[in-house]
Amino acid sequence: xxxxxxxxxxxxxxxxxxxxxxxxxxxxxxxxxxxxxxxxxxxxxxxxxxxxxxxxxxxxxxxxxxxxxxxxxxxxxxxxxxxxxxxxxxxxxxxxxxxxxxxxxxxxxxxxxxxxxxxxxxxxxxxxxxxxxxxxxxxxxxxxxxxxxxxxxxxxxxxxxxxx
Amino acid sequence: xxxxxxxxxxxxxxxxxxxxxxxxxxxxxxxxxxxxxxxxxxxxxxxxxxxxxxxxxxxxxxxxxxxxxxxxxxxxxxxxxxxxxxxxxxxxxxxxxxxxxxxxxxxxxxxxxxxxxxxxxxxxxxxxxxxxxxxxxxxxxxxxxxxxxxxxxxxxxxxxxxxxxxxxxxxxxxxxxxxxxxxxxxxxxxxxxxxxxxxxxxxxxxxxxxxxxxxxxxxxxxxxxxxxxxxxxxxxxxxxxxxxxxxxxxxxxxxxxxxxxxxxxxxxxxxxxxxxxxxxxxxxxxxxxxxxxxxxxxxxxxxxxxxxxxxxxxxxxxxxxxxxxxxxxxxxxxxxxxxxxxxxxxxxxxxxxxxxxxxxxxxxxxxxxxxxxxxxxxxxxxxxxxxxxxxxxxxxxxxxxxxxxxxxxxxxxxxxxxxxxxxxxxxxxxxxxxxxxxxxxxxxxxxxxxxxxxxxxxxxxxxxxxxxxxxxxxxxxxxxxxxxxxxxxxxxxxxxxxxxxxxxxxxxxxxxxxxxxxxxxxxxxxxxxxxxxxxxxxxxxxxxxxxxxxxxxxxxxxxxxxxxxxxxxxxxxxxxxxxxxxxxxxxxxxxxxxxxxxxxxxxxxxxxxxxxxxxxxxxxxxxxxxxxxxxxxxxxxxxxxxxxxxxxxxxxxxxxxxxxxxxxxxxxxxxxxxxxxxxxxxxxxxxxxxxxxxxxxxxxxxxxxxxxxxxxxxxxxxxxxxxxxxxxxxxxxxxxxxxxxxxx
Numbered sequence: 076x077x078x079x080x081x082x083x084x085x086x087x088x089x090x091x092x093x094x095x096x097x098x099x100x101x102x103x104x105x106x107x108x109x110x111x112x113x114x115x116x117x118x119x120x121x122x123x124x125x126x127x128x129x130x131x132x133x134x135x136x137x138x139x140x141x142x143x144x145x146x147x148x149x150x151x152x153x154x155x156x157x158x159x160x161x162x163x164x165x166x167x168x169x170x171x172x173x174x175x176x177x178x179x180x181x182x183x184x185x186x187x188x189x190x191x192x193x194x195x196x197x198x199x200x201x202x203x204x205x206x207x208x209x210x211x212x213x214x215x216x217x218x219x220x221x222x223x224x225x226x227x228x229x230x231x232x233x234x235x236x237x238x239x
Numbered sequence: 240x241x242x243x244x245x246x247x248x249x250x251x252x253x254x255x256x257x258x259x260x261x262x263x264x265x266x267x268x269x270x271x272x273x274x275x276x277x278x279x280x281x282x283x284x285x286x287x288x289x290x291x292x293x294x295x296x297x298x299x300x301x302x303x304x305x306x307x308x309x310x311x312x313x314x315x316x317x318x319x320x321x322x323x324x325x326x327x328x329x330x331x332x333x334x335x336x337x338x339x340x341x342x343x344x345x346x347x348x349x350x351x352x353x354x355x356x357x358x359x360x361x362x363x364x365x366x367x368x369x370x371x372x373x374x375x376x377x378x379x380x381x382x383x384x385x386x387x388x389x390x391x392x393x394x395x396x397x398x399x400x401x402x403x404x405x406x407x408x409x410x411x412x413x414x415x416x417x418x419x420x421x422x423x424x425x426x427x428x429x430x431x432x433x434x435x436x437x438x439x440x441x442x443x444x445x446x447x448x449x450x451x452x453x454x455x456x457x458x459x460x461x462x463x464x465x466x467x468x469x470x471x472x473x474x475x476x477x478x479x480x481x482x483x484x485x486x487x488x489x490x491x492x493x494x495x496x497x498x499x500x501x502x503x504x505x506x507x508x509x510x511x512x513x514x515x516x517x518x519x520x521x522x523x524x525x526x527x528x529x530x531x532x533x534x535x536x537x538x539x540x541x542x543x544x545x546x547x548x549x550x551x552x553x554x555x556x557x558x559x560x561x562x563x564x565x566x567x568x569x570x571x572x573x574x575x576x577x578x579x580x581x582x583x584x585x586x587x588x589x590x591x592x593x594x595x596x597x598x599x600x601x602x603x604x605x606x607x608x609x610x611x612x613x614x615x616x617x618x619x620x621x622x623x624x625x626x627x628x629x630x631x632x633x634x635x636x637x638x639x640x641x642x643x644x645x646x647x648x649x650x651x652x653x654x655x656x657x658x659x660x661x662x663x664x665x666x667x668x669x670x671x672x673x674x675x676x677x678x679x680x681x682x683x684x685x686x687x688x689x690x691x692x693x694x695x696x697x698x699x700x701x702x703x704x705x706x707x708x709x710x711x712x713x714x715x716x717x718x719x720x721x722x723x724x725x726x727x728x729x730x731x732x733x734x735x736x737x738x739x740x741x742x743x744x745x746x747x748x749x750x751x752x753x754x755x756x757x758x759x760x761x762x763x764x765x766x767x768x769x770x771x772x773x774x775x776x777x778x779x780x781x782x783x784x785x786x787x788x789x790x791x792x793x794x795x796x797x798x799x800x801x802x803x804x805x806x807x808x809x810x811x812x813x814x815x816x817x818x819x820x821x822x823x824x825x826x827x828x829x830x831x832x833x834x835x836x837x838x839x840x841x842x843x844x845x846x847x848x849x850x851x852x853x854x855x856x857x858x859x860x861x862x863x864x865x866x867x868x869x870x871x872x873x874x875x876x877x878x879x880x881x882x883x884x885x886x887x888x889x890x891x892x893x894x895x896x897x898x899x900x901x902x903x904x905x906x907x908x909x910x911x912x913x914x915x916x917x918x919x920x921x922x923x924x925x926x927x928x929x930x931x932x933x934x935x936x937x938x939x940x941x942x943x944x945x946x947x948x949x950x951x952x953x954x955x956x957x958x959x960x961x962x963x964x965x966x967x968x969x970x971x972x973x974x975x976x977x978x979x980x981x982x983x
Contacts, residue, residue, distance in 0.1 A: 117912060
């Protein structure tokens with residue numbers, strides 16, 4: 076039994092210490108956002124934020140998260156009160172099937188937390204670990220730019236639709 | 240059913256007296272197409288032709304709630320939103336007040352597969368016409384109650400309103416079976432000029448849950464008491480399980496059951512990671528006898544053309560007065576390519592009191608039900624398949640196989656919900672790939688630089704091994720009472736399979752097109768987005784550029800010279816204009832411009848793509864810098880959804896075209912993850928993709944989900960040729976092939 080802090084709350088977890096975090100999030104905590112994509116750390120669908128950095132939860136065992144703070148997409152906001160990154164992806168309609176999108180958003184969120192004004196090159200470089208098969212990349216890039224604007228704007232509602 | 244049972248029902252309608260609507264019960268079943276009909280009438284449009292009852296598509300509840308039903312499955316294309324727009328528009332209700340229910344064998348029409356860019360064209364058309372006719376019935380009922388002519392009434396926001404302000408909500412008007420009537424052949428559709436919801440860029444209804452961690456996919460289902468299962472697949476096609484001591488696996492933590500049925504092997508455990516550990520142990524315990532039977536992947540062109548084929552001439556036209564002077568020939572090849580869904584296939588199944596329910600991201604709930612019922616020896620009525628979204632599939636991936644896996648395992652544990660998800664390497668190795676293909680083209684130019692004769696030959700497997708029969712599914716092939724894979728069939732024209740878009744849209748005086756259908760399938764294959772059109776359009780449009788070069792003509796002008804179709808011409812001109820295409824324009828050093836065009840299936844949406852590609856002169860590394868597309872998909876429902884589809888088509892096709900090939904040795908598939916099967920990553924995403932829509936208000940919907948695949952591929956290939964002066968014809972057009980061509 077170990078204590079795992081996820082989205083600001085402590086949870087008592089009864090799982091083997093070698094269990095990758097992804098299965099704890101999905102199976103024990105019943106969180107949907109982090110997805111199983113490859114189990115190999117190759118696609119980014121499982122990305123979450125740990126102590127400010129994007130981490131691939133499918134290949135990182137539970138025992139490494141003692142005393143760490145895990146944030147999943149659910150911890151950023153909700154449908155009713157979406158976080159800037161969530162608003163940005165909705166406003167840019169940056170999804171097709173959407174299976175990769177939660178991982179994309181966590182990768183982008185981690186970037187924007189450490190670098191609030193990234194260039195397009197910096198965004199592309201940061202998103203490199205994440206795969207999308209539908210070809211939604213142009214919209215994802217626009218959404219990350221938009222999220223950066225939203226995070227910096229006091230009255231976020233005044234931001235105009237970017238791109239195209 | 241031996242004969243139709245004819246019922247009459249009366250509807251007394253003010254102004255027009257009594258309307259008698261008669262129908263036959265046999266028409267309630269889409270399968271009973273051969274039932275004799277007393278009055279052969281023109282069929283209603285779209286899928287209403289096979290499922291004619293209005294309440295199969297639109298239901299109005301007494302509380303005014305309205306639901307639209309579709310037998311098609313949302314796969315991430317966004318049509319659930321488009322259907323909601325269509326129904327809201329024709330019913331005159333607000334977009335938000337309407338629900339859409341998708342493919343479910345217990346609730347929706349049998350619309351076969353969600354494939355071939357047919358969803359809006361068939362199901363959307365059905366919903367549009369059903370909604371219009373339901374609205375007319377509601378107006379007629381209000382007219383009867385008010386004793387006013389129907390023409391004097393209007394509808395707004397879910398109510399029928401009289402000139403004096405009296406209003407009836409739709410829920411007040413609808414009686415128990417009022418909408419259980421057959422659709423009329425024609426409907427009074429709204430004037431597109433009055434559209435409020437259709438044609439607007441409406442935000443997709445599924446995106447909010449997907450960006451906030453809502454339960455959006457079959458992978459997110461958690462039924463009470465649900466346990467997890469993993470399959471241990473054979474290491475290669477045809478491998479036989481010779482030995483498997485399961486005793487140690489059964490003792491592992493959480494393990495509920497090991498299922499072995501012939502060559503089908505699976506393990507069930509309480510928690511997901513326990514299941515994965517048990518799967519690894521079971522895999523280590525299993526001994527297989529394998530057979531080296533795969534062809535040489537480096538010689539696919541020769542392998543395919545030397546297999547026995549059934550040859551059919553699908554176009555033959557001649558004009559002896561026109562003869563060519565300069566003749567060109569070329570051969571193009573495409574490897575096996577993977578769907579490569581980001582989320583491996585998944586299904587949940589539960590067997591309760593002899594009824595098997597399967598939640599699946601299949602493209603065809605009814606064919607899956609048929610196949611699962613046959614595999615389990617159950618009546619189809621006792622199997623229910625419910626579509627739940629999965630990761631994007633782009634055709635026939637592992638979805639149906641995972642559904643069969645879940646059902647076969649669930650049979651062993653009655654009452655217990657079983658969730659199966661494939662591992663990454665299983666999806667990569669066992670999904671049915673897009674078939675390898677070969678084309679040979681030969682054409683002559685006359686003295687004016689016009690094409691005098693055109694010869695096109697294509698060698699291909701079928702492009703669909705989808706279920707219907709159990710033998711299409713891996714679990715059924717592997718179980719001890721094994722079902723053989725069904726004999727492959729070529730898909731009929733005009734849509735076609737291997738010959739999809741093999742017949743040119745251009746007008747040539749002499750033309751000869753042959754489809755060499757290859758029944759033998761050394762590698763497991765099935766439908767991949769656009770089927771044969773991807774390679775046939777790549778071939779046709781590459782060759783058009785090769786001919787234009789010999790003719791000394793501009794590629795865009797050369798295409799227009801051979802094309803009569805006015806909508807096609809307009810699409811080409813729009814893409815060229817948006818790109819800034821100029822005759823004879825030279826690209827900057829190490830860059831090239833390319834163009835590609837097609838009308839998908841020669842009957843769906845038109846698409847043209849112009850692109851700019853940069854090629855690193857040292858390494859050969861290509862990068863699509865920008866692409867400009869134009870698309871005509873008839874009446875547009877959701878312009879932003881259409882743009883999203885075309886942007887995605889260009890990027891996915893770019894990935895296929897530059898990077899992707901399934902690899903194998905003589906026994907096993909060796910491209911089993913994202914390192915051995917690389918696809919597009921963010922470092923190769925273009926700077927800009929622009930999509931221009933040519934809207935055609937009031938024109939029929941033309942399917943557009945697959946129309947971009949071929950034109951994008953050809954456009955990129957032509958830009959590489961323009962940049963390097965070297966023509967590459969063997970897909971994928973990798974960095975190494977480009978480098979070798981530059982150095983040659």
